[in-house]
Amino acid sequence: MTIKDTPEEWEIRSTETPFVGNKTSVRTDEVVMPGGAVVRRDYQVHPGSVAVLALDDEDRVLLIKQYRHPVRHKLWEIPAGLLDVPGENPLHAAQRELYEEAHVKAEDWRVLTDVYTTAGGCDEAVRIFLARGLSEAEGQRFEVEDEEADMEHARVPVEDLVRAVLAGDVHNNCLVVGVLSLAAARAAALDTLRPAEAPWPARPFEA
16 A cells, blocks of 8 residues: 555535735635535635755754744744745745845755645645755845844754654744654665655646
8 A cells, every 4th residue: 555645626616715815815615525515615825835954064953933923922943934936946945045034055955845734724835845064144144024033043953852842842833844854864864855856746846
């Protein structure tokens, strides 16, 4: 038996968009179930995101701490951001986010994992990259505003982060998935990870 997600789309009788926000919207679909019943499904429509687990030469992960209003917490996270342009190359977006949020660049990039963050209520797809060979970026720092103006930065050993995840001390989806994926990937050797330009069916792009 092959364990692999498969694309499928059930019949949609009608669709509407009752809310359109700055970056996302809410859609309501009338979906035909296998038994013939028609049910309403509300979900957030999201452009997609990228995240970067940046690992330095001392086996530390670059973290930021940022206020997240919906959960009323300041969360430790890895650099991440939206795919602002439809069809945008996710590697380029990840490089941009690492520069803007941490003023760091990386020489070696790999795909760590791809996830749907909340498939029951949102179509957001995230590609998490592993970035190594870190150094400070050239030029001036990116001008931050709003929540990003209050960000804290830290570099934390991988082993400490694994313990924090399992203890329930950190909760950001990309951080949790990224750190545990890194720990698992090391058992098979990091060079077996997919290349940075690997296809991503959830958010197709041009190389």
